[in-house]
Amino acid sequence: MKKLINNVEDVVAESLEGFLMANRRTHQQVAGVNGLVVNDINKKKVSVITGGGSGHEPVFIGLTGEGMADGAALGSVFASPDPHTILEVIKGANTDEGVLCLVINYAGDTMNFGVASELAELEGINVATALVTDDVASAPKGQEEERRGIAGLLLVTKVTGAAAQEGYTLTETKQVAEKANENIRSLSVALTPCSLPGSKANFTIEEDAYEFGMGIHGEPGIQKKKLQAADKIVEEMVTVIADDLELQEADEVVVLVNGTGATSLLELNIVHRQVGKLMENKGVVIYDSIIGSHCTSLEMAGVSISMLRLDAELKRLYNAPAYTPYFYKRGEQT
Amino acid sequence: MKKLINNVEDVVAESLEGFLMANRRTHQQVAGVNGLVVNDINKKKVSVITGGGSGHEPVFIGLTGEGMADGAALGSVFASPDPHTILEVIKGANTDEGVLCLVINYAGDTMNFGVASELAELEGINVATALVTDDVASAPKGQEEERRGIAGLLLVTKVTGAAAQEGYTLTETKQVAEKANENIRSLSVALTPCSLPGSKANFTIEEDAYEFGMGIHGEPGIQKKKLQAADKIVEEMVTVIADDLELQEADEVVVLVNGTGATSLLELNIVHRQVGKLMENKGVVIYDSIIGSHCTSLEMAGVSISMLRLDAELKRLYNAPAYTPYFYKRGEQT
Amino acid sequence: MKQLNIQETQNMLLFMAERLMASKELLCEIDGKVGDGDHGFGIERGFKAVKAMLEENTYATINELFKASGMTMLHSMGGASGVIFSQLFLGAAAIPEEEKLTSEILAQVMRKGLEKIKATGKAQLGDKTMIDALEPAVLELEQESSGSLEEATGKAMLAAENGVEKTKEYPAKFGRAKFVYERSIGVQDAGATTVFLMFEAMHTYISQQNE
Amino acid sequence: MKQLNIQETQNMLLFMAERLMASKELLCEIDGKVGDGDHGFGIERGFKAVKAMLEENTYATINELFKASGMTMLHSMGGASGVIFSQLFLGAAAIPEEEKLTSEILAQVMRKGLEKIKATGKAQLGDKTMIDALEPAVLELEQESSGSLEEATGKAMLAAENGVEKTKEYPAKFGRAKFVYERSIGVQDAGATTVFLMFEAMHTYISQQNE
Numbered sequence A, B: 001m002k003k004l005i006n007n008v009e010d011v012v013a014e015s016l017e018g019f020l021m022a023n024r025r026t027h028q029q030v031a032g033v034n035g036l037v038v039n040d041i042n043k044k045k046v047s048v049i050t051g052g053g054s055g056h057e058p059v060f061i062g063l064t065g066e067g068m069a070d071g072a073a074l075g076s077v078f079a080s081p082d083p084h085t086i087l088e089v090i091k092g093a094n095t096d097e098g099v100l101c102l103v104i105n106y107a108g109d110t111m112n113f114g115v116a117s118e119l120a121e122l123e124g125i126n127v128a129t130a131l132v133t134d135d136v137a138s139a140p141k142g143q144e145e146e147r148r149g150i151a152g153l154l155l156v157t158k159v160t161g162a163a164a165q166e167g168y169t170l171t172e173t174k175q176v177a178e179k180a181n182e183n184i185r186s187l188s189v190a191l192t193p194c195s196l197p198g199s200k201a202n203f204t205i206e207e208d209a210y211e212f213g214m215g216i217h218g219e220p221g222i223q224k225k226k227l228q229a230a231d232k233i234v235e236e237m238v239t240v241i242a243d244d245l246e247l248q249e250a251d252e253v254v255v256l257v258n259g260t261g262a263t264s265l266l267e268l269n270i271v272h273r274q275v276g277k278l279m280e281n282k283g284v285v286i287y288d289s290i291i292g293s294h295c296t297s298l299e300m301a302g303v304s305i306s307m308l309r310l311d312a313e314l315k316r317l318y319n320a321p322a323y324t325p326y327f328y329k330r331g332e333q334t
Numbered sequence C, D: 001m002k003q004l005n006i007q008e009t010q011n012m013l014l015f016m017a018e019r020l021m022a023s024k025e026l027l028c029e030i031d032g033k034v035g036d037g038d039h040g041f042g043i044e045r046g047f048k049a050v051k052a053m054l055e056e057n058t059y060a061t062i063n064e065l066f067k068a069s070g071m072t073m074l075h076s077m078g079g080a081s082g083v084i085f086s087q088l089f090l091g092a093a094a095i096p097e098e099e100k101l102t103s104e105i106l107a108q109v110m111r112k113g114l115e116k117i118k119a120t121g122k123a124q125l126g127d128k129t130m131i132d133a134l135e136p137a138v139l140e141l142e143q144e145s146s147g148s149l150e151e152a153t154g155k156a157m158l159a160a161e162n163g164v165e166k167t168k169e170y171p172a173k174f175g176r177a178k179f180v181y182e183r184s185i186g187v188q189d190a191g192a193t194t195v196f197l198m199f200e201a202m203h204t205y206i207s208q209q210n211e
Ligand SMILES: Nc1ncnc2c1ncn2[C@@H]1O[C@H](COP(=O)(O)OP(=O)(O)O)[C@@H](O)[C@H]1O
Pocket: B078, B079, B080, B107, B108, C031, C035, C036, C037, C038, C039, C040, C042, C043, C079, C080, C081, C082, C084, C117, C120, C121, C122, C123, C128, C129, C130, C131, C174, C175, C176, C189, C190, C191, C192
């Protein structure tokens, strides 16, 4: 796969540079590493940071901004950032109230954030971590903590960022992230693979097949299936999600229909249409929907569906204003 | 190319339905056609509408919202909407001050909007049209009015929508659209072709080549070139744009780095980095930059670069608040 | 056969609609070489709508029949060819009311259609558009206007086919393909191909009636 | 050869760095079968940084040399293997200071590294990770700890190679590939392959010194 890049090794640093040139009014680099923080860190509130491998843009840079995350540590494509990078971002975002790390549950990410947190604590920083484990495909019910994190990170960051903004303590902020994580499920499918800059595609997906249960790193899914009409694929996905989340009539959810790269919005809207129909049949209320390519796997064609079940607290936090370069919420929804 | 669709013929209608299910608080369908308008049309200001073929999402639906366009008429994939569809959108958006149609300059679009405008006038509606002709690759200097319109439509809609919001008359709104169009240039390149739903790709682009001077419909570009590093490609593009726009030292521009579908934001940021460097070398001031996939050609991998030169009026209008489902501007930039 | 009554003419248009719908892939492929590859989809949309309309309605005059077909295309196809091809049928609005289709009437409808198309689209013979097939076909129709419909449509069909061949020689100056001016040389025009297929359908239908 | 001095050990690590950097594509390909295809890039990043560091510095003890290498990998690689592979070298922090590398010292460093890796990553033998190559290699080193470095690294290399083969039989329970549990059977583990390549590099370097 051809790409608009210069040198493979410089991809992340150059991309960050290009991003910051466009967003200098709101964002700044953390010196010496591939990381960034928002300008004017508010020392009186908990900072929320996130991070992980690159190649998922707008995640993670696009999660940073008012009412969302305060910083992000960026690894190489599909590789967690190293502990030094994470530590510097923690330091750059640190406040009197401490730093909460929102981490998607992949071995590389948890290990590197783990080492970085230890180092941060040695420097006297008050740091905590909340894991995102929204992908129902990646481990059976009962082993939720084994599951990997995918696009649901956007919604977890939304409510967690809002909680920090409202003045929640570090412990409370972590608790709300965990609560959001307990109430969110996602599932992802892919129609085409992707290729790392400088590599060929890892594997092929036949013209009449798709991969069910993808992570966000272009790994094969848990199962290969025969391609069907969008409505059928979506029905399978939604059934798994709704069952696992044990959705009940009158439950309220936020839906995220997320493109994984090469999926056109034309298609994402068609996916959302079917999600809406299925939820209506179940009597589940879609409080709000986000449709777009927020958490991608380079140029992979595919879609993930996430559902976050709301309670009063999560709804209030979801509704709070948020402004990042790739996501906004005006906070006036009624 | 596999796609997440049901029936080829239903793609646009189903996609619109899915979009509206997610955006019912702000948008509504125009009955009976593939068109939409914002809720609560303000009868005391000029309405701005736009439209064209589908497959360019978020354009055109994503251009509609507060401070931007008030409605959009949607054609089949890569085909202008028919006059009936356009007429209904004009009627749905009509106000005491009239309707301005922002149309990208393709034969199909101008002819269909032309017929629709005649029909609207017969019904006593005050309607005007402004063409967007930003693509420098499509006709030589001196024949600007022959050029086709591409991603620059986003920026033209931004300032035109703001003008209507400020209370400009229909004639004034049209004039400001024309002024923006005179001050904007774009150029697009593609690394891979795209395929219409239900078709194979129209043509191939070799692994070591890219197409220079693309429209937005997946047609071949004006020239095939040998693939190079991103910085080189961008330099060629920016040189053509800057020369044609006759950019001078101290000019202020808004830059739009637009992905055409499968291009990752990782790449778009790398493109923007080089645009920024080249402008700095020229002493041109980038007032603001927008980086994202706003005007796409289905799943085509490629990028377009647009530059809008600002004067005091255009800057004020650019800075006005705007909120669409896929673009926002808080209007507080200093 | 020297003339068709209204019902036969309607059947001929239905037959044409079927034929053109079946040419979708061919027309997309041709349009895809230098254009955006959707011509077949537009033609399919237009003729599908025409077919549905013709199956539901009857008409008092040839003019009404053609006009209804043209309006249906205009409001269902979209794209450049929606306006262009609908005007070919809307040419019937500019001639006196008729209840029979003869070679002469057909020639008149098509001549008026051609004029409207030229006025709207500004293209001329040699610009690599459907006009390169249509104009020579209309000339043949006019020359054969006192002859049988079979002969007239047969000659028009051949003239259109020849026109399609010629489009390969020209660079495009109108429509999507104009932007690839030089690269369009050697590639035939999609809309011209449609014109040929329309005349071929008419001729085939009429020939079958004669058997 | 029974021992290497600090400079020779440093040269051995440099040689290993070169070898592993050159294996980038192979390792990406293996990781791509059931993982995310980036293992080669991570290994290249880590060893490139190690190489740059070793070319710039000298060390007073074997421990310092290994620790510096491990810290460099930890802070340059990222990914799961950044933490995992750096700990292999950081094992040197847990043993007494040494100025020579013998089979016994090497066995101790690697044993401590293995323990750290197991403590951090929670994987065991048979879980289809780099441990499946590392643990048998460490056992060989320990058995040969009174013998020559050439013999010890040679046996460790063969044990690692054998471990790589065995990973094909297991489903993955750790790392990226665990999510394709069943589909991972039959595919060898990328990190285990790296372990083999590391021992192969050590053995090759030491053998060349003997000539
Ligand atoms: N100005 C024009 N005059 C006559 N015919 C035209 C003109 N522009 C385009 N066409 C015809 O329309 C055809 C393309 O139609 P189609 O692909 O359906 O529309 P679009 O160009 O909007 O994709 C061309 O092959 C050409 O024959």
